[in-house]
Amino acid sequence: MKSLHSRLVFLLLILGFALNVQAQNRQRTPTPEARVANWLKTMDKDGDKKISTKEATGLMQKNFRRIDANKDGFLVQMELEKLARRLSRTSQGQQNQRGNNRRTMSTEQLLRMVPQDVILEPDIAYREGESEAWKLDLVMPKSKSKEARAAIVFVHGGGWRSGDKRKGYFMRGAIEYAQRGYVCITVNYRLIAEAPMPASIEDVKCAVRWLRANAKKYNVNPKRIGAYGNSAGAHLVCMLGLAKPEAKLEGDGPYQEQSSLVQAVCASATPTNFLLFDNRRKARRTQPGELFAGPADTLEERGRKASPSTYVAADAPPFLLVHGTADTTVNIKHGDTFHGALKKAGAKHLEYIRVEGAGHGVFHQSSKKTYPAMEAFFKKHLLKAGR
Structure with a gap:
């Protein structure tokens, strides 16, 4: 039950991030690379190419522990890229849903x-x-x-x-x-x-x-x-x-x-x-x-x-x-x-x-x-x- 609850919470996180990005940029879905670059630009205050618990904001701060896979207190490039890929897949699915209400595999x-x-x-x-x-x-x-x-x-x-x-x-x-x-x-x-x-x-x-x-x-x-x-x-x-x-x-x-x-x-x-x-x-x-x-x-x-x-x-x-x-x-x-x-x-x-x-x-x-x-x-x- 705890595992199911964790998966549901993480899904809500993913959807929340996707909807946030969608609201900010309706013209174009950003690539995973662009997402990571934007997160680092807006949150990485000390320029060390990673985001600490103090630097994180919004949903990323709220769900920091879940995204921080190795629990070291920092979101490094690999962890950010993994999240960005998930968000890109979710955003694409939402675009397909808006276009024809069909979520399908290729x-x-x-x-x-x-x-x-x-x-x-x-x-x-x-x-x-x-x-x-x-x-x-x-x-x-x-x-x-x-x-x-x-x-x-x-x-x-x-x-x-x-x-x-x-x-x-x-x-x-x-x-x-x-x-x-x-x-x-x-x-x-x-x-x-x-x-x-x-x-x-x-x-x-x-x-x-x-x-x-x-x-x-x-x-x-x-x-x-x-x-x-x-x-x-x-x-x-x-x-x-x-x-x-x-x-x-x-x-x-x-x-x-x-x-x-x-x-x-x-x-x-x-x-x-x-x-x-x-x-x-x-x-x-x-x-x-x-x-x-x-x-x-x-x-x-x-x-x-x-x-x-x-x-x-x-x-x-x-x-x-x-x-x-x-x-x-x-x-x-x-x-x-x-x-x-x-x-x-x-x-x-x-x-x-x-x-x-x-x-x-x-x-x-x-x-x-x-x-x-x-x-x-x-x-x-x-x-x-x-x-």
Whole structure:
């Protein structure tokens, strides 16, 4: 606990320094060398090329002991350079966040983490156009297979306003499942700063159509495609499982001759019905740059159209739902009512992991249970049987 607290405090230090530098110089992010030179210029009063506890000011003085790695009472060149590099990385991440709300690893970093037994094809455009969001990463087994492989679509969360295809489990999971024999894609989509709902739905549907259109190229069985998502991503994969062409959510992307439906859905902490959110949140969502930007008088209609609960039917694909009873972001009633509606409609293959006391991060908080459940679920419904 003490170690965790120390890391959190140090993170706040880093963020504090980065925000301070950003406020002082918005035109250009200084290099690590420039940062060190500036610190020495403003704080090194005796000119000995190091900063003492008496010379340090502001956040550096407040957190001196943490920065002083060898505890000698001075911040020397090496310690200052280490801090400066951390600040530069943080500032760059903040610039990326302001630009497109995507904190991501570079392709070079990604290639370094890819194991030898899989093949990665990064940043494939699943449709042409101006949006940089219309890209996916594909990961597949290096070994050959005479039979077409099942596929899994990974869709990141982030409240429809942030997130990235390479973040956390969405890339890590894609790699792990590729090692198990699946062809996996992890998908970016337009965030609400670029386009409001239903753009994100249209984009992930286009990505699935792209996968089917390229099934032969990547040795994919188009009848055995599953999807996993968490939070906003869970909402989107539920739409991949339920919203048929008559929902008119296919968008204007290519491959319209292909189906965008998937054959198995694993969804955790899922917003299943936008009409369940309270009135204050509903009203806010109609503002420019928000999820349902547009006329307030059509909000209910548009919210219903974008809700997985609207499309519940007896022919729903197999579902594995995970929700925590203490989720304060997406209330447990979303999971309970959705599961109940699917069951009532006659959906044949339903699993519901309802975790007492778990919050919005339920899937990873309960990973000893949820990870094996997801693996068994996809194995049962994608590897052993088609829809």
